[in-house]
Amino acid sequence: MIVFSQLSVALQRRFGRQRLRKIILGSIPFLFFITIWHANTVFGWLPPVFVPTIGEVWEAIFFLQEDCPGFGPLIKLDNDCMMTTHILSSLGRVILATVIGLPAGIALGVVAGMSRPISKFLEPVGVFANSISGIAWIPLAIVWFGVGWVTTLFIMLNTIFWLMFFNSMLGVRSIAKVYEDSILTMGGSRWDVVTQVYLPGAMPSIITGMRMSMGFGWRALIAAEMIGGDSGLGFMIFTSAAEFKIEEVFLGVIIMAIIFMGTDKFLLAPLEKWTVERWGLVWKPS
């Protein structure tokens, strides 16, 4: 009993009372869900062809990694290390598309936002491109690039680029002209205006765009991998479903959810909060 109370005090010190309460409360539905899942295997409400047992899903990890020769081939995306290869190739595409798409979208968006007539002119382009971006491009991308790595990368890039372009353009345009004029009056150069006014002023809008582009881009990427890919998590679950290996499908879905939630919670949400606190709520003259 004393051990328990000491443990609880230590945990409360570590996480804080409110956060500990949230963690414990939040895990209850998950535990309940897992219990129901297990009960299903015990009582057999749904046949195992439709819902695999938890043990099968766990063993699918080792089954997929069975022939993996070691750590070196694992990083080189060896075909025998099925699970890690698919995870890494999905992640690689996300990172590559982000590294190319984010700076390009922001830079072009800021340039387009600098001039009001140009930005007004380009706004319909952004609206239209955003409304077909992602999934609707998949067939055309297959025609252009064939099935494979380039098609999936193209879909992800397309989604990220247009969202970033549109958001940073609108962000720059919403900045009051007073700031720009004051920097110029005080003898700043055009470049100073970009770094001191446009980028900080558009930052909240850019970060929102980033979060949206990850949400939409990740979904588009999974669809692209299913339809026009030859590797990646989407490809893995789609081919597993075709072979009726339901445990691999469940495993893939769970991995995807964990990756997506991890990036959203530990990378994008803090970034957004920090930016809004640091740069947001700029005074706007009416």
Next chain:
Amino acid sequence: MQSRSKLDRLLWSLQQLMKIDAMNIVILVIVVLLGWSVISDNIENPARYLPSPIAVAFSSVDMLVKGLLPSYFSDTLVRLIIGSAIGLAAGIPFGLLLGLNRTVADMFHPMMNFFQSVSGIAIFPIIVIWYGNSDMTVLIVILYTSFFPIAFNVLSGVREIPLRYINATRTLGASRFQVMKDVLFPGAMPHIATGSRLSIGFAWRAVIAGEMLAGREGLGWMIFTGQDADKTTEIILGMVIIGFTWIVLDHYLLRPMEERTIERWGLVQR
């Protein structure tokens, strides 16, 4: 000097032209169409890689005459409307009910976030194993994609309502139902509006992807088979229609609705 002022005047008149929005769009469309046809004239095998706008227009006439286009279009739209209507009708009360009690709300918040992050297209393979390539599969994927974002948003909206409003109405003798009707529902209204737009946006993408993967007739199926049958004109036609439909839906229906709701119901705290 003389030439400079002429140039200025020309620029000024051009700028005046650009101020007119409709003119803007017309110029833009002409520029895009011209660029498109120039590119398609100068590549090898344009019929496969990038057919000219005229070819696309002809194929649309062809499909209209055969009656394929209206039937695909209405198939997709009906799926979207049924799926998202059921999703919203179930998601809003669900979110409100979970938000009734703060402990329950804290309890279910992470789980709803989890299901919201698993995109509908990711669970598509599971649904295919359960129901096969049927209309049911597409409908369930749409339902799933529209249900969780709205439920999650409503739940977060209800959680953000200041406790003192609820306490005040309780003190004045309101019942649980009255609290829900007069405090929680209006308070969550902005989140409901934002969530519906998000839900329908995800659902629209899910319809297209679902039709491609499950092979049910509709716009997504049309562009997918266009790729299989080497009819690039149909792909581009389908993409343009998908783009325009979403613009019309989003800009003339959902966004004004959202803005009006936030103006009317938004809780401004100072």
